Amino acid sequence: MRSGVIAQKVGMTRVFTETGEHIPVTVLKLGNCQVVGHRTTEKNGYVALQLGSGSRKSVYMPKAERGQFAVAKVEPKRKLAEFRVTEDALIPVGAEIQADHFVVGQFVDVTGTSTGKGFAGGMKRWNFGGLRATHGVSVSHRSIGSTGGRQDPGKTFKNKKMPGHMGVDRITTLNLRVVQTDVARGLLLVEGAVPGTKGGWITVRDAVKKPLPKEAVKPGKFKLADGGADKKAADKPAPEAAAPEAAPAEEGA
Numbered sequence: 127m128r129s130g131v132i133a134q135k136v137g138m139t140r141v142f143t144e145t146g147e148h149i150p151v152t153v154l155k156l157g158n159c160q161v162v163g164h165r166t167t168e169k170n171g172y173v174a175l176q177l178g179s180g181s182r183k184s185v186y187m188p189k190a191e192r193g194q195f196a197v198a199k200v201e202p203k204r205k206l207a208e209f210r211v212t213e214d215a216l217i218p219v220g221a222e223i224q225a226d227h228f229v230v231g232q233f234v235d236v237t238g239t240s241t242g243k244g245f246a247g248g249m250k251r252w253n254f255g256g257l258r259a260t261h262g263v264s265v266s267h268r269s270i271g272s273t274g275g276r277q278d279p280g281k282t283f284k285n286k287k288m289p290g291h292m293g294v295d296r297i298t299t300l301n302l303r304v305v306q307t308d309v310a311r312g313l314l315l316v317e318g319a320v321p322g323t324k325g326g327w328i329t330v331r332d333a334v335k336k337p338l339p340k341e342a343v344k345p346g347k348f349k350l351a352d353g354g355a356d357k358k359a360a361d362k363p364a365p366e367a368a369a370p371e372a373a374p375a376e377e378g379a
Contacts, residue, residue, distance in 0.1 A: 127210065127211050127212045127215060127332075128211060128215050128227075128331075128332055128338070128342070128344060128345060128346055129175045129177070129209040129211050129215060129217060129223070129331075129345070129346055130177075130207075130209045130329055130330055130331030130332070131156055131159050131177065131179075131223050131227060131228075131314075131329070131330050131331075132156075132159050132177050132178070132179035132205055132207050132327065132328070132329055133154035133155055133156050133157075133159070133179070133314060133327075133328045133329075133330055134154065134155050134157060134179075134180070134325060134326070134327060134328065135152065135153075135154060135238065135320055135322050135323070135324055135325065135326050135327075135328050136152075136153040136154065136155050136313075136324065137152070137153055137324050138150060138151065138152050138153070138319070139151060139153060141305055141306060141315065149305055149317055150317070150318065150319075151305050151306070151315040151316060151317055151318075152315070152316055152318065152319060152320040153313055153314075153315055154313070154314040154315075154316065154320070154328055154330065155311075155312055155313055155314075156179070156223070156224070156225055156312040156313075156314065157179050157180050157181075157312065158179065158180075158181070158201075158222060158312075159177055159178070159179045159222060159223045160177065160178055160179075160200050160203070160220060160221065160222045160223070160351070161175055161176070161177055161198075161200075161217050161218065161219050161220060161221050161223070161348075162176045162177060162178040162194070162195065162198050162200055162203065162206065162219070163175075163176040163194070163198055163219060164176070164216060164219065165208065167213075172210065173210065173211060173212065173213050173216070174208045174209060174210045174211060175208065175209050175211055175216065175217060176206060176207070176208050177206070177207055177208075177209065177223070178195075178200065178203025178204075178205065178206050179203055179204065179205050179327075180203055180204030180205050180327075181201065181202070181203070181204060182202040182203060182204045183202070184202045187202055198219050198220060199219075199220055199351070200219070200220055200351075205327045207329055209329075209331060211345070214344075214345065215344065215345035215346070216345065217345055217346055217348055218350065218351075219351075220350070220351030221348040221349065221350050221351060222348060222349045222351070223346060223347070223348045224309050224312070224347050224348060224349060225307045225308060225309050225312050225313060225314050226307045226309050226347050227343070227346050227347045227348070228304045228307065228314065228330070228332075228342070229304065229307075229339050229341045229342050230304055230305065230306060230307060231303065231304060231339065232303070232304050232332070232333070232336075232338070232339045232342060233301045233302065233303055233304075233332075233333035233335075233336040234301075234302055234303075234304060234316060234330050234331065234332060234333055235298055235299070235300050235301070235302070235330070235331050235332070235333050235334060236298070236299050236302055236316065236320050236321070236328055236329070236330050237296065237297070237298040237299075237321075237328065237329045237330075237331075238296075238297060238320055238321040238322035238326055238327070238328045238329075239294060239295070239296060239297070239321065239322050239326060239327075240293050240294060240295045240296075240297050240321045240322065241293050241294075241321075241322065241323050242292075242293040242294040243292040243293040244291070244292065244293075245289065245290065245291060245292070246289065246290070246291075246292035247268060247270070247289045248268075248269075248270035248287065248288060248289050249268050249270075250292065251287075251289060251290065251292045252287040254270055254271075254287075256268050256269070257269060257271065270287075270288060270289065273286060273288065274286070297321040298321075299318070299319070299320060299321060300333065300334075300335060301333050301335060301336060302316045302317055302318050302320070303316065303317040303318075304316055304317075305317050314330065316330075
């Protein structure tokens, strides 16, 4: 199981195919998404990667958080998230995960925070039908109707659908297809809509209900903090050494 990434929602646009069809896509930007720490079975009881993205001024951070980034030798991050992985999918601390961590055509699960709508009534929040728009109903056309029994049970049950705060919920959209990746600009284009507002933080991971493509790099496509080669280049087999040339025969032998 591979790690996911942290991205920011840029907005929506469309991409045209060679046949002239257009695909609506959401643009996600990976802003220096780096590995901040490891979670191991011996110390934490589970295996996971802690990733950070975005920039943050250290003057506004508590000492404990500043020390965490100092130990990892990573600049302070605005957003942190953990991704459960297998032990063979751990990525070195400080490595930056790139946009081609996901391959074109694979499916991903995207998690974000939905747009806040404020206080909403039952018709907008729960899609109630409202009361009759004819004789016998006055002023209360958009009311929700009865909310509970009279003598029996004599109370309103918990989780009754009623007016209240709408939005700002954690929502996961499954099986969105990756349309394009741009490593130079750190952009990831996925088909369809993604929950959240522009500039909101999004987590992207491999789809749990779809198989991982064979082209996907394990444990992932990343760039080391010291400027070394990425994982994909490191996994390539070394070229075979050329056979030594035979020594010339001595004269008069």
